[in-house]
Amino acid sequence: TVPTGGTVVRWPLLQGLSIPVQKFTATVTAPTQFDQLDCEAGPVDAPGNCSSYSGGTFDSPIPTFQQNGSRANDVVVVELGFPAGQVAVNSDVRQLWTLGRAFSVAPLPLATALGLLLLGGVGLWLAHRRYGTDFTGAVEPVQVADFVPVAAGQTEFRVLEGVRPGAVGTLADERVDPIDVTATILDLAVRGNLRITELPKDSTHAATDWAFSRLDGDTDLAAYEHTLRDAIAPVQGEPVRLSNLKGSIGSVIGDVQSQLYDEGVERGWFARRPDATRNTWAAVGWVALAVALVAAVLLAAFTSFGLLGIALVLVALGLTAISREMPARTAKGSAVLAGLAALQASLATHPTANLAGPDAFRKISAVLPYAVVLGGTDRWLRAMAAADDDDTPDSTELDWSHGPDTWHLSDLPASLDHFITTVQGTLFSR
Numbered sequence: 001t002v003p004t005g006g007t008v009v010r011w012p013l014l015q016g017l018s019i020p021v022q023k024f025t026a027t028v029t030a031p032t033q034f035d036q037l038d039c040e041a042g043p044v045d046a047p048g049n050c051s052s053y054s055g056g057t058f059d060s061p062i063p064t065f066q067q068n069g070s071r072a073n074d075v076v077v078v079e080l081g082f083p084a085g086q087v088a089v090n091s092d093v094r095q096l097w098t099l100g101r102a103f104s105v106a107p108l109p110l111a112t113a114l115g116l117l118l119l120g121g122v123g124l125w126l127a128h129r130r131y132g133t134d135f136t137g138a139v140e141p142v143q144v145a146d147f148v149p150v151a152a153g154q155t156e157f158r159v160l161e162g163v164r165p166g167a168v169g170t171l172a173d174e175r176v177d178p179i180d181v182t183a184t185i186l187d188l189a190v191r192g193n194l195r196i197t198e199l200p201k202d203s204t205h206a207a208t209d210w211a212f213s214r215l216d217g218d219t220d221l222a223a224y225e226h227t228l229r230d231a232i233a234p235v236q237g238e239p240v241r242l243s244n245l246k247g248s249i250g251s252v253i254g255d256v257q258s259q260l261y262d263e264g265v266e267r268g269w270f271a272r273r274p275d276a277t278r279n280t281w282a283a284v285g286w287v288a289l290a291v292a293l294v295a296a297v298l299l300a301a302f303t304s305f306g307l308l309g310i311a312l313v314l315v316a317l318g319l320t321a322i323s324r325e326m327p328a329r330t331a332k333g334s335a336v337l338a339g340l341a342a343l344q345a346s347l348a349t350h351p352t353a354n355l356a357g358p359d360a361f362r363k364i365s366a367v368l369p370y371a372v373v374l375g376g377t378d379r380w381l382r383a384m385a386a387a388d389d390d391d392t393p394d395s396t397e398l399d400w401s402h403g404p405d406t407w408h409l410s411d412l413p414a415s416l417d418h419f420i421t422t423v424q425g426t427l428f429s430r
Contacts, residue, residue: 005084014076021070036081041067103306113307120315135331141338155354165369174274176257178427187369189400192217211239224259269333285320292316347376352383360387381413
């Protein structure tokens, strides 16, 4: 628009050619009478006057433009001016999509995206603090097991709250892991409910195998312990071999995990099953991520607020990430967890010699399942081997673990370590 209120229209009629043009001519049909006419030609950054142009006269009413000898990349720009009110507004402006426009860093789109990131981060922090943080008040540690003095320089490992190793592992990391199931199998054997027998090898290079035999030990078994024992050592039938464990345990391992989670809730360690809490928050996170991705595509395709879409996706990804941390322990669960920290330290530092004596095998055996879950297994296995004070084979020295005829307790560390690794591998591969 010119200062008089009229309208000026400019057209680059020649532009963008990479070759010279010897002669360029053009005519323009105007919708009404014009009162201004101009033509520029030459380099785009410093055009001069065209070779000739005319129009608006009786002899030459139609605007005509001519430029001779244009070089490569030269332009020819014509200009028409119309009096005020002569040209109606009929513009149809269409924005072309570009990456820079879709993800504009202009103040408003950028501030909106940063604001959403800030609010989303605060929201995620508040959600995790509210639903995923353990009880933060003062609690008195609750011991589930400890080394109790029985004589001068002699101790005995005793379970104080009836909390078995599988439940200990579930509380420690809020998950039922293969190591928790493995420790439960060992604990069932140590308590006289199973016997683990290392079988003789068919050849020197054959893989080691074990068999599980059912025994009548504790009658006070937890639901998950009943399920596990019935799977690997049925009431009727031949002993199950570890090499066949996948088939025996595969159909019940989900029940074992579910029952362990239920026990954590029944004991008051969790207000809700940790797996259910994780699954709920994960589902919310994935739905939020799907919605955020759709919104991000639409924002980038039709607006200049693409950065806002990226912020939405980042917040949704944060939600899926914290879903794994959402299970929270109650005050009672936090108290038992504090007790487990003390037990873990004891397993790593308590003198193994304090469990020596005629019943050293029994005393140390009671420690092993908890050491498998909390750490320190190697030192207690070495203590078990050191308790063997003769050179005769010990294939049946332990009630809960038998071996081939030539088996010695000095073989126990390597044998049990191999057993634990094999059981976990079998559970992982289900």
